[in-house]
Amino acid sequence: MIILQLLLLLAQAVAQQTPAATPASLPVQMGFRVRPDTVLIAQPFDVLIKVLAPKGVRFEFPTGPDTAVQNGVRPIELHGEKIVSMLGDTAVALYRLVAWDVGTQPLRLPDVRVTLEGQQRTLPLSTASVFVKSVLPADTSLRVPKPARPLIVLPVINWLKWLALLALAIAIVVGWWIWRRYRNRPKPPIDPYVRAQQEFERIESSRLLETDPPEYVAAMTDVVREYLAARVPGVRRSNTSGELIRAMGTRDGVEAELPAILARADLIKFAQGDIGAEEARVAGVKLKAVVDHVEARLNPESEVAKRIAGAKERAAA
Numbered sequence: 301m302i303i304l305q306l307l308l309l310l311a312q313a314v315a316q317q318t319p320a321a322t323p324a325s326l327p328v329q330m331g332f333r334v335r336p337d338t339v340l341i342a343q344p345f346d347v348l349i350k351v352l353a354p355k356g357v358r359f360e361f362p363t364g365p366d367t368a369v370q371n372g373v374r375p376i377e378l379h380g381e382k383i384v385s386m387l388g389d390t391a392v393a394l395y396r397l398v399a400w401d402v403g404t405q406p407l408r409l410p411d412v413r414v415t416l417e418g419q420q421r422t423l424p425l426s427t428a429s430v431f432v433k434s435v436l437p438a439d440t441s442l443r444v445p446k447p448a449r450p451l452i453v454l455p456v457i458n459w460l461k462w463l464a465l466l467a468l469a470i471a472i473v474v475g476w477w478i479w480r481r482y483r484n485r486p487k488p489p490i491d492p493y494v495r496a497q498q499e500f501e502r503i504e505s506s507r508l509l510e511t512d513p514p515e516y517v518a519a520m521t522d523v524v525r526e527y528l529a530a531r532v533p534g535v536r537r538s539n540t541s542g543e544l545i546r547a548m549g550t551r552d553g554v555e556a557e558l559p560a561i562l563a564r565a566d567l568i569k570f571a572q573g574d575i576g577a578e579e580a581r582v583a584g585v586k587l588k589a590v591v592d593h594v595e596a597r598l599n600p601e602s603e604v605a606k607r608i609a610g611a612k613e614r615a616a617a
């Protein structure tokens with residue numbers, strides 16, 4: 301809409317150009333048109349300026365009218381923004397202005413400047429004016445100008461409150477993240493021998509020996525398998541009983557009884573074998589002794605190694 305209006309005003313300005321004084325060194329023509337030329341207070345009107353100059357000329361149009369206050373009133377004010385376009389070597393500028401005082405009001409537009417190869421020309425717009433009609437009755441001679449509009453006062457925002465809320469939100473998020481990391485932290489590894497003793501105690505406290513001797517032997521055997529897989533190199537939890545014995549190698553003492561115990565446990569687990577409570581108790585004691593013997597052999601500085609060595613010395617004495 302604005303571009304169409306610009307083109308219409310350009311066509312009218314071409315027909316009613318007011319040529320400016322131009323020296324022979326820099327031939328420039330300028331024309332302007334005020335539409336409408338008679339307005340009321342606060343009624344917007346347009347000023348179209350057209351400058352025709354040779355190729356390569358740089359145009360400098362004023363940003364707007366002089367906004368100095370006269371008698372407490374700002375006579376002419378820019379409404380919106382200026383529009384500048386080029387049509388070939390012709391520059392066109394459109395201003396939408398508003399008048400705030402009655403009578404003939406100069407538009408107070410600064411001069412247009414054109415520059416070409418170091419030569420500069422100023423094209424005056426001092427003759428541009430608009431007539432502002434009064435809305436007072438014809439017999440009224442007194443007129444009180446409208447007071448100057450107050451400056452726009454922007455509200456002051458208390459940023460400290462919002463910064464405090466932001467800091468609180470960040471603290472909550474960081475605290476939640478730390479708590480989550482702490483809750484999901486990896487548990488420290490438990491020594492295989494300590495874990496085996498804990499599992500032995502759990503099985504004993506469940507009274508499986510009295511209620512279900514076969515399940516008691518199977519559970520005790522699983523604890524021994526877990527311990528050997530964690531402590532003895534080459535032994536895996538998935539080894540069969542034969543593979544486990546071969547991986548451990550030939551041992552003496554209580555470890556020599558492990559193959560028979562594992563074979564009995566396999567019969568119970570996989571062939572629905574039965575076992576009495578007393579035999580199950582003896583098997584459990586031997587399995588605990590196997591774990592103690594292996595721990596003492598692999599870790600001579602451990603407490604169980606010292607305990608077994610002390611027991612042997614007392615037996616020899």
